[in-house]
Amino acid sequence: MxxxxxxxxxxxxxxxxxxxxxxxxxxxxxxxxxxxxxxxxxxxxxxxxxxxxxxxxxxxxxxxxxxxxxxxxxxxxxxxxxxxxxxxxxxxxxxxxxxxxxxxxxxxxxxxxxxxxxxxTTPPQTVAIGGAENREVQIENGKIFLPGTLTLPTERKNPVALAVLLAGSGPCDRNETIGPNALLRDLADSLAIHGIASIRYDKRTLVYGSACVEISGGMDYDKEIVDDALAALQQAGALPEIDTRRIFVVGHSLSGMLLPRIAQRATTPMAGIIALSAPARPLAEVMKEQMNYLGRLNNITPTEIDSAYRAALAPLPKEYLKFDSKYRPLRTAQQLTVPMLFIQGGHDYQVRQTDFQLWQQALGKRPNVDFRWMPTLNHLMAESPNMSRPDDYATRQLIAAPVVETIVDFIGRH
Incomplete structure (x- = not known):
C-alpha cells in the first residue's frame, strides 16, 4: 500500500x-x-x-x-x-x-x-509530567475559527518565551495525532517543564473538513497553513503571560518548509524559527521519492508506482500544485535575518538528508542559523533503529530528548 x-x-x-x-x-x-x-x-x-x-x-x-x-x-x-x-x-x-x-x-x-x-477516535495516552497548565483557546482568522491549546509553565514569575507549534500536511489536530503518537502535544509538555509556553491548534482542514475549500476560497499553502499561523502569532503577542520579544515558531514537515514564508509575511516580531523534518524541495518531488521507497518495500513495480503518484496528485486543486511549484523556500529563507534552527533525522523516509543538505548549502554560513543532524531519528523526531516505514507509527513513540534539549537551548540563546 x-x-x-x-x-x-x-x-x-x-x-x-x-x-x-x-x-x-x-x-x-x-x-x-x-x-x-x-x-x-x-x-x-x-x-x-x-x-x-x-x-x-x-x-x-x-x-x-x-x-x-x-x-x-x-x-x-x-x-x-x-x-x-x-x-x-x-x-x-x-x-x-x-x-x-x-x-x-x-x-x-x-x-x-x-x-x-x-x-x-481518542487522543493518545498522555505523557505523565508536571509543570504544565493547559488552557483552551481559539485562533480567529476572519471567518475561520480554530480550537487550540495554550500550554503554560505552572511556575512562572515573569513573562515567558512562547513557541507557536505547527503541524504538517493533511487535516491534523492540534497534537498532530498519528496513530498513538502526538508529537506537538509531547513537545508542548516538554517545553513547559523548561519554562517555555506554547500554542497549538487544530488545522482548518480538520475543523471544516469537506467544506474547507469553499470556506477558504480555494486551497494553497497560505490557506492551509500560513494564514492561520500568522493569526496565531498575532494572538500570542497579546497574551499577558508572554514575553513578546521571545516568540518563536516551530514547524514540522510541510509547516517547517513554510516557516520562511511565515517569517517573511509576519507583522508580529519573531525571535526565531525552528524547522523539524522540513522539506526543501517541492511537494511533488518529495512525494515521488516517498512512493519509490514504499514501492520497494512492498515489491510494487515502477509502472504501478508512477500510476499511484499521478493518482495521488490528481485530487489536489490546481492552485495548490501551482503554489507548490512556485514557492522557493531556500530563496525565501536567504532573505531573512531571523535566527533559525533546522533538525533532521537520518531514519526519516518522508524527508531525506537531501533536503537537510539543501538548507545547509543555502544558509550554512549564517552565524545565527543552527543545524542538527540526528542520525537515528524518524519523521516524528523519535528514535528508530532502522530507516522508518509507515507501520512504525502504530507504536507509541516519544520525541527524543536531544530534540527537546536542542530547541530549549536555541530558545534560551535568542
Whole structure:
C-alpha cells in the first residue's frame, strides 16, 4: 500500500464534495474492504476517487489498517453528519486490538462514494509530567475559527518565551495525532517543564473538513497553513503571560518548509524559527521519492508506482500544485535575518538528508542559523533503529530528548 491512509484520504475528504446514501451502503463498503473486494468498492466511486485510487489499492486498505491497528474487535453505531453544501458523511467507530478508528464515508447525490477517511477516535495516552497548565483557546482568522491549546509553565514569575507549534500536511489536530503518537502535544509538555509556553491548534482542514475549500476560497499553502499561523502569532503577542520579544515558531514537515514564508509575511516580531523534518524541495518531488521507497518495500513495480503518484496528485486543486511549484523556500529563507534552527533525522523516509543538505548549502554560513543532524531519528523526531516505514507509527513513540534539549537551548540563546 503506497499511500499513507491518514493523509491521502484526509485530502480526498477535504477536497471533494459528497452526499450520503443509507447506512446499508456504507456498511457494505466496509464489509467489502474487510473482504479485500476492491473491485466492488471501486465500482461505487466517483470519478475523482477512481482517479486517485485503483481497485487494487482499495482492496489493500483494510489489511493496512490491521497491520497498523491490530485485529478488529467490534464496531459502534453508525452516525450521519450533514456539512457544508448538503454533504452527508456516515461515520462508525472501529475497535481494533491496539486502538480505535473512526471510519468516515461520503456519498454524492448520484450514489457514488466520494470520500473515505480513517482517523483516531481518542487522543493518545498522555505523557505523565508536571509543570504544565493547559488552557483552551481559539485562533480567529476572519471567518475561520480554530480550537487550540495554550500550554503554560505552572511556575512562572515573569513573562515567558512562547513557541507557536505547527503541524504538517493533511487535516491534523492540534497534537498532530498519528496513530498513538502526538508529537506537538509531547513537545508542548516538554517545553513547559523548561519554562517555555506554547500554542497549538487544530488545522482548518480538520475543523471544516469537506467544506474547507469553499470556506477558504480555494486551497494553497497560505490557506492551509500560513494564514492561520500568522493569526496565531498575532494572538500570542497579546497574551499577558508572554514575553513578546521571545516568540518563536516551530514547524514540522510541510509547516517547517513554510516557516520562511511565515517569517517573511509576519507583522508580529519573531525571535526565531525552528524547522523539524522540513522539506526543501517541492511537494511533488518529495512525494515521488516517498512512493519509490514504499514501492520497494512492498515489491510494487515502477509502472504501478508512477500510476499511484499521478493518482495521488490528481485530487489536489490546481492552485495548490501551482503554489507548490512556485514557492522557493531556500530563496525565501536567504532573505531573512531571523535566527533559525533546522533538525533532521537520518531514519526519516518522508524527508531525506537531501533536503537537510539543501538548507545547509543555502544558509550554512549564517552565524545565527543552527543545524542538527540526528542520525537515528524518524519523521516524528523519535528514535528508530532502522530507516522508518509507515507501520512504525502504530507504536507509541516519544520525541527524543536531544530534540527537546536542542530547541530549549536555541530558545534560551535568542
Amino acid at each position: 503506497i499511500h499513507r491512509i491518514s493523509i491521502l484520504f484526509s485530502l480526498l475528504l477535504c477536497l471533494s464534495a459528497a452526499v450520503a446514501q443509507d447506512f446499508g451502503r456504507s456498511q457494505r463498503v466496509l464489509d467489502w474492504l474487510q473482504q479485500q473486494k476492491g473491485d466492488s468498492v471501486y465500482a461505487l466511486c466517483n470519478a475523482e476517487m477512481k482517479a486517485a485510487l485503483t481497485a487494487q489499492q482499495l482492496g489493500g486498505i483494510y489489511a493496512q489498517l490491521v497491520r497498523q491497528a491490530g485485529t478488529e474487535n467490534g464496531r459502534g453505531e453508525w452516525e450521519r453528519t450533514v456539512v457544508e453544501g448538503g454533504i452527508e458523511v456516515d461515520g462508525i467507530r472501529l475497535d481494533f486490538s491496539q486502538t480505535s478508528l473512526m471510519a468516515l464515508l461520503s456519498w454524492n447525490g448520484e450514489g457514488q462514494l466520494c470520500g473515505l477517511f480513517f482517523r483516531p
